[in-house]
Amino acid sequence: MKLLIKKGRIIDPINDLDMVGDILIEDGRIKEVGENIEELQTKVIRAEGYIVSPGLLDMHVHLREPGYEAQEDIESGTAAAACGGFTKVACMPNTDPVVDNAAVVRAILSRAQQVGSCRVLPIGCISKGQMGKELAEIGDMVEAGIVAVSDDGKPVADSGLMRKAMQYVKAFDIPVISHCEDPYLSSGGVVNEGLMSTKLGLKGIPNAAEEIMVARDIILAELTGTRLHIAHVSTAGSVRLIREAKKRGVKVTCEAAPHHFTLTDDYIKDYDTNTKVNPPLRTIKDVEAVIEGLVDGTIDVIASDHAPHTVEAKSLEYDHAPFGISGLETMVPLVVSNLIDKGILSWMEALRKLTKAPADILKVPLSGIAEGSPADITVIDPNNSRIVDPASFKSKGKNTPFKGMELKGWPVLTICGGKITHSSLDV
Ligand code: DOR
Ligand code: ZN
Secondary structure, three states, X not given: OEEEEEEEEEEEOOOOEEXXXXXXXXXXXXXXXXXXXXXXXXXXEEXXXXXXXXXXXXXXXXXXXOOOOOOOXXXXXXXXXXXXXXXXXXXXXXXXXXXXXXXXXXXXXXXXXXXXXXEEEEOEOOEHHHOOOOEOOHHHHHHHOOOOEEOOOOOOOOHHHHHHHHHHHHHHOOOEEEOOOOHHHHOOOOEEOOHHHHHHOOOEEOHHHHHHHHHHHHHHHHHHOOOEEEOOOOOHHHHHHHHHHHHOOOOEEEEEOHHHHHOOHHHHOOOOHHHOOOOOOOOHHHHHHHHHHHHHOOOOEEOOXXXXXXXXXHOOOOOOOOOOEOOOOOHHHHHHHHHHOOOOOOHHHHHHOOOHHHHHHHOOOOOOOOOOOEOOEEEEEEEEEEEOOHHHOOOOOOOOOOOOOEEEEEEEEEEEOOEEEEEOOOO
């Protein structure tokens, strides 16, 4: 099948390209990029006024399969990804069974091949059973195709084990992704520790619970020379620690999730469990620091931490409901509305954090909008405003604190390997 995308604004951080032009796609690849391509017998997509980007990559997604298919599965999760403009997602290993051996990695990859609407990059566990006691079968999992290791959802409390993991993965040149949380400090907490937690009578999680582990892991990365990636940065102190470590040349990268640069703990005032997330929503000072980190490059990546949960589970009391926000389908409009439209990041900078930056960290080869590249493309309408309606999500997870908000900049077309995986256009 042939496709011609005409007159879009092509913004490609991989090839440093910002031009109005056409893209011709044939047999799953980009055949030609030019100012004006004339081609007969092809489907034409009129993209005037739209942004055309290399397919987006979300490096922090919970697809829940195997084991928690009531929350999400590979089919629904990748459909949600396509709808959100993503052609690649890296999926976290806190499934059941957890991803701590090659067989589970292969099972995920093969399921993704069968029913996936985007490419799936599995992340393996750091520890066996995610129990934090001994290393998982990391070498075997690398051979099977993992792109990183992480015990995400749970911190690695044992510094000795974290050091071992960092030393061990060096041979494979994959990063350790750290969920930074000191479990003895966060213990039993459900929201940010501060004025709000006191007012509402909910147990708080101090910023220090995150920052102590950020500091520890930076020190261990320095000791071992390993590439460390810090997941979902949420506090001003974490941003400061990472900024300072980068200056010293430590191989540390990090990501922020949209809820951490858009919402404060004020949003929990009505006990809406859709605001319950780990790390928790923090204060305005933290939100501003995260934004500053995005601007000065301390924060390399924007990732959703898509964490779908069932309506039943989220209907429990605040203390008992699970942590997590269903994030794939609101990520792009949150970035456009809160960062690009406000002049905080340029399109090029924002798209870099959604394409080249995560790909470089995970060593996923990306050639962008160039002749011969796989046709992975995301088209965004920067002006289209819509109200967030979780009922229309492809994800099984309807748990979003953004419900009812008006956001601008929705993906209108996603193409993965030359196939249209999402379209709200007339094609
Ligand atoms: O809010 C969260 N939900 N944070 C995590 O680290 C894990 C995730 C989940 O798996 O639900
Ligand atoms: Zn996490």
